[in-house]
Amino acid sequence: xxxxxxxxxxxxxxxxxxxxxxxxxxxxxxxxxxxxxxxxxxxxxxxxxxxxxxxxxxxxxxxxxxxxxxxxxxxxxxxxxxxxxxxxxxxxxxxxxxxxxxxxxxxxxxxxxxxxxxxxxxxxxxxxxxxxxxxxxxxxxxxxxxxxxxxxxxxxxxxxxxxxxxxxxxxxxxxxxxxxxxxxxxxxxxxxxxxxxxxxxxxxxxxxxxxxxxxxxxxxxxxxxxxxxxxxxxxxxxxxxxxxxxxxxxxxxxxxxxxxxxxxxxxxxxxxxxxxxxxxxxxxxxxxxxxxxxxxxxxxxxxxxxxxxxxxxxxxxxxxxxxxxxxxxxxxxxxxxxxxxxxxxxxxxxxxxxxxxxxxxxxxxxxxxxxxxxxxxxxxxxxxxxxxxxxxxxxxxxxxxxxxxxxxxxxxxxxxxxxxxxxxxxxxxxxxxxxxxxxxxxxxxxxxxxxxxxxxxxxxxxxxxxxxxxxxxxxxxxxxxxxxxxxxxxxxxxxxxxxxxxxxxxxxxxxxxxxxxxxxxxxxxxxxxxxxxxxxxxxxxxxxxxxxxxxxxxxxxxxxxxxxxxxxxxxxxxxxxxxxxxxxxxxxxxxxxxxxxx
Amino acid sequence: xxxxxxxxxxxxxxxxxxxxxxxxxxxxxxxxxxxxxxxxxxxxxxxxxxxxxxxxxxxxxxxxxxxxxxxxxxxxxxxxxxxxxxxxxxxxxxxxxxxxxxxxxxxxxxxxxxxxxxxxxxxxxxxxxxxxxxxxxxxxxxxxxxxxxxxxxxxxxxxxxxxxxxxxxxxxxxxxxxxxxxxxxxxxxxxxxxxxxxxxxxxxxxxxxxxxxxxxxxxxxxxxxxxxxxxxxxxxxxxxxxxxxxxxxxxxxxxxxxxxxxxxxxxxxxxxxxxxxxxxxxxxxxxxxxxxxxxxxxxxxxxxxxxxxxxx
Numbered sequence: 083x084x085x086x087x088x089x090x091x092x093x094x095x096x097x098x099x100x101x102x103x104x105x106x107x108x109x110x111x112x113x114x115x116x117x118x119x120x121x122x123x124x125x126x127x128x129x130x131x132x133x134x135x136x137x138x139x140x141x142x143x144x145x146x147x148x149x150x151x152x153x154x155x156x157x158x159x160x161x162x163x164x165x166x167x168x169x170x171x172x173x174x175x176x177x178x179x180x181x182x183x184x185x186x187x188x189x190x191x192x193x194x195x196x197x198x199x200x201x202x203x204x205x206x207x208x209x210x211x212x213x214x215x216x217x218x219x220x221x222x223x224x225x226x227x228x229x230x231x232x233x234x235x236x237x238x239x240x241x242x243x244x245x246x247x248x249x250x251x252x253x254x255x256x257x258x259x260x261x262x263x264x265x266x267x268x269x270x271x272x273x274x275x276x277x278x279x280x281x282x283x284x285x286x287x288x289x290x291x292x293x294x295x296x297x298x299x300x301x302x303x304x305x306x307x308x309x310x311x312x313x314x315x316x317x318x319x320x321x322x323x324x325x326x327x328x329x330x331x332x333x334x335x336x337x338x339x340x341x342x343x344x345x346x347x348x349x350x351x352x353x354x355x356x357x358x359x360x361x362x363x364x365x366x367x368x369x370x371x372x373x374x375x376x377x378x379x380x381x382x383x384x385x386x387x388x389x390x391x392x393x394x395x396x397x398x399x400x401x402x403x404x405x406x407x408x409x410x411x412x413x414x415x416x417x418x419x420x421x422x423x424x425x426x427x428x429x430x431x432x433x434x435x436x437x438x439x440x441x442x443x444x445x446x447x448x449x450x451x452x453x454x455x456x457x458x459x460x461x462x463x464x465x466x467x468x469x470x471x472x473x474x475x476x477x478x479x480x481x482x483x484x485x486x487x488x489x490x491x492x493x494x495x496x497x498x499x500x501x502x503x504x505x506x507x508x509x510x511x512x513x514x515x516x517x518x519x520x521x522x523x524x525x526x527x528x529x530x531x532x533x534x535x536x537x538x539x540x541x542x543x544x545x546x547x548x549x550x551x552x553x554x555x556x557x558x559x560x561x562x563x564x565x566x567x568x569x570x571x572x573x574x575x576x577x578x579x580x581x582x583x584x585x586x587x588x589x590x591x592x593x594x595x596x597x598x599x600x601x602x603x604x605x606x607x608x609x610x611x612x613x614x615x616x617x618x619x620x621x622x623x624x625x626x627x628x629x630x631x632x633x634x635x636x637x638x639x640x641x642x643x644x645x646x647x648x649x650x651x652x653x654x655x656x657x658x659x660x661x662x663x664x665x666x667x668x669x670x671x672x673x674x675x676x677x678x679x680x
Numbered sequence: 681x682x683x684x685x686x687x688x689x690x691x692x693x694x695x696x697x698x699x700x701x702x703x704x705x706x707x708x709x710x711x712x713x714x715x716x717x718x719x720x721x722x723x724x725x726x727x728x729x730x731x732x733x734x735x736x737x738x739x740x741x742x743x744x745x746x747x748x749x750x751x752x753x754x755x756x757x758x759x760x761x762x763x764x765x766x767x768x769x770x771x772x773x774x775x776x777x778x779x780x781x782x783x784x785x786x787x788x789x790x791x792x793x794x795x796x797x798x799x800x801x802x803x804x805x806x807x808x809x810x811x812x813x814x815x816x817x818x819x820x821x822x823x824x825x826x827x828x829x830x831x832x833x834x835x836x837x838x839x840x841x842x843x844x845x846x847x848x849x850x851x852x853x854x855x856x857x858x859x860x861x862x863x864x865x866x867x868x869x870x871x872x873x874x875x876x877x878x879x880x881x882x883x884x885x886x887x888x889x890x891x892x893x894x895x896x897x898x899x900x901x902x903x904x905x906x907x908x909x910x911x912x913x914x915x916x917x918x919x920x921x922x923x924x925x926x927x928x929x930x931x932x933x934x935x936x937x938x939x940x941x942x943x944x945x946x947x948x949x950x951x952x953x954x955x956x957x958x959x960x961x962x963x964x965x966x967x968x969x970x971x972x973x974x975x976x977x978x979x980x981x982x983x984x985x986x987x988x989x990x991x992x
Contacts, residue, residue, distance in 0.1 A: 269723045376930060428814045627951065
């Protein structure tokens with residue numbers, strides 16, 4: 083070995099070393115060339131962004147100087163919003179044009195089920211409509227939109243928005259759940275549009291008041307509602323008929339009034355629902371009495387807290403609230419129903435496609451705590467196993483109408499009110515909106531106004547009504563609800579005779595064909611009354627953490643791992659174990675003594 | 681004046697070093713730095729200059745007071761320990777059994793064991809999701825119901841009567857079946873490269889398969905065992921992909937089914953609390969580092985790296 087090493091050393095001191103040095107120098111040269119090439123490419127990629135800002139001054143002076151000799155007379159003053167969209171867009175267009183900006187580009191992103199494409203296409207349509215106004219007024223300026231709609235929930239989109247913000251690659255306008263407003267407003271990612279909204283008071287007053295709370299954080303506006311939904315309690319009519327045939331009375335008639343009315347008046351409470359559900363299981367009319375959505379869909383269950391008269395936050399202190407009496411009653415109802423075989427113990431882990439929806443559409447439960455969007459979901463997804471053919475297929479609109487009756491989420495007990503819960507989708511504007519356009523630092527206020535006008539136009543009653551019908555969401559504006567209740571207009575929509583740009587028309591053609599029918603339109607119109615009872619979960623950055631704890635607690639009581647009393651202790655200990663959450667939460671009240679259920 | 685000649689070693693090492701520095705060392709130090717900031721919602725501009733020990737204090741407080749964090753710690757210890765044993769011993773047994781097999785049998789056998797590694801994570805996890813599904817349509821429930829072993833379907837990954845062992849068994853099985861093929865490939869390759877004379881000589885001497893394994897084969901696999909053990913240990917400490925999907929889909933209990941790596945992931949990407957997640961990750965890296973060094977020492981890694989004493 084040593085000898086060999088010696089030979090290596092000997093041979094290496096001349097040719098080897100020289101060769102190695104050359105190889106090393108050549109290698110370093112190659113690396114330098116690669117780095118230099120990469121740097122040149124990187125600089126070229128940056129160049130288009132730099133060019134407009136560097137070359138803008140001459141471009142900016144051209145339009146103002148060339149046409150007239152006296153620029154001071156023709157340069158318009160910086161616009162302010164007046165509430166008249168035609169006037170405002172013309173003023174903004176003229177101002178930007180005078181500053182050398184002939185075209186402004188905005189990006190919009192949204193997420194949702196495949197039928198919710200108008201969450202982004204409505205902004206495309208809005209730009210078309212604004213461009214039309216500009217053209218009619220001979221303003222040399224236009225807006226272009228880059229839209230990006232992705233299927234699925236909005237949570238990933240929200241995370242992507244946050245990660246992209248640092249590099250200013252985020253969308254200018256985003257359609258997402260209102261639940262992200264608190265944390266994004268807190269981080270400064272969202273534009274405070276309170277002043278704009280105040281200027282457009284006529285526009286904003288047409289929105290349902292309860293939904294406006296969803297776009298406010300600490301008293302300031304950070305978005306405009308885009309759509310909403312309600313969470314009705316669905317009742318299987320065939321199970322109700324079975325109970326009637328078995329001599330157990332007619333659930334649909336309560337004290338001489340229709341069930342819907344009795345729920346609304348607070349005469350049917352969760353005690354009543356429990357009794358109906360138990361009877362339906364005991365008589366063998368159905369396997370389960372109550373089913374509800376699983377783990378991540380906790381907002382449905384939060385309705386129990388409101389139904390038992392509880393709160394989730396204190397508006398005076400801004401703190402989250404664990405309302406112990408209401409939370410205890412909710413957990414007790416779940417625990418009791420699971421012990422009595424009314425609800426499955428492993429409800430929170432059921433599979434959507436294999437267990438939950440097939441059970442609901444096949445009548446394996448009396449009651450389903452669902453959402454308005456299920457009405458059309460059952461018509462488009464093959465959850466139903468046809469007993470005649472043995473094949474799985476979607477229900478028809480007629481079947482859904484025949485099999486399901488719906489009411490508000492009943493009051494917890496007598497003396498309290500029924501509720502529903504909404505999680506509106508909203509349009510938010512990024513605080514750096516317009517960033518991709520020239521002279522951004524100088525003109526950003528104007529770009530922000532322009533982004534707001536795009537959202538205002540995208541909220542046009544017809545666009546909002548179309549979105550509601552084709553995606554089975556509830557309208558957020560009264561004017562939209564009026565359109566939905568107008569058979570003539572709906573007929574026009576079914577034939578796509580509404581004035582829309584070609585791009586948008588093509589984008590929704592197939593969806594309109596599949597979803598616009600009298601039954602669905604009537605459902606939306608009928609269900610809209612629920613918005614008067616709607617509640618929202620808190621717009622608080624730490625609320626998701628508290629909601630996760632509630633979800634775990636429900637799972638534990640359903641499985642019998644904890645009694646409701648133990649679950650309350652669990653919730654308290656979890657809140658107190660997280661110093662941040664502990665400081666932001668008030669635990670209020672005690673477990674009620676002497677309270678019984680049912 | 682003599683210009684110092686650069687060492688050619690650096691030339692050959694530089695591409696790998698560059699990648700390691702850019703993709704491992706820099707992020708590692710960046711993560712350590714982030715762990716001292718209250719970074720959340722990816723707002724680097726706002727939080728990066730706020731240095732404090734708050735995340736570590738909060739983590740310590742939660743470890744002491746939050747029963748779910750205790751569950752995560754216990755799960756991590758059990759999961760890493762048992763899966764490691766399963767992967768190393770399982771890989772060794774598989775490699776040895778294939779070594780004694782006829783090649784025509786050994787090849788399909790190897791392929792079957794390597795299939796879980798080749799299957800996309802989502803597909804592989806979905807198979808297990810339906811296997812352990814809690815109603816009668818779940819594969820395991822359906823099988824046991826037909827055999828009359830159980831009377832009603834069981835929620836394998838969630839039922840309070842079966843927890844925590846059932847959740848642990850599921851995550852160990854799901855990860856173990858992927859991990860075992862790594863050891864198998866390494867050990868089998870090593871066995872195939874052993875001098876045939878040793879095996880022939882042992883056979884001639886009348887050694888049984890067990891004796892040959894015990895006295896001839898395994899002793900020659902020592903370094904491979906060390907390598908696979910350390911590699912698997914470090915992988916298991918940081919693995920979460922398969923488990924993430926099973927927890928996400930509700931197939932296993934959220935806390936009894938979550939090792940520390942998954943807890944870090946969820947904290948960073950679901951609750952968007954990146955500073956806190958970075959602190960939890962740093963703890964994991966430190967523990968991983970200590971354990972790695974400990975295992976290398978215990979198994980005599982220094983000897984492996986020593987120069988051979990004999991002449992070549």
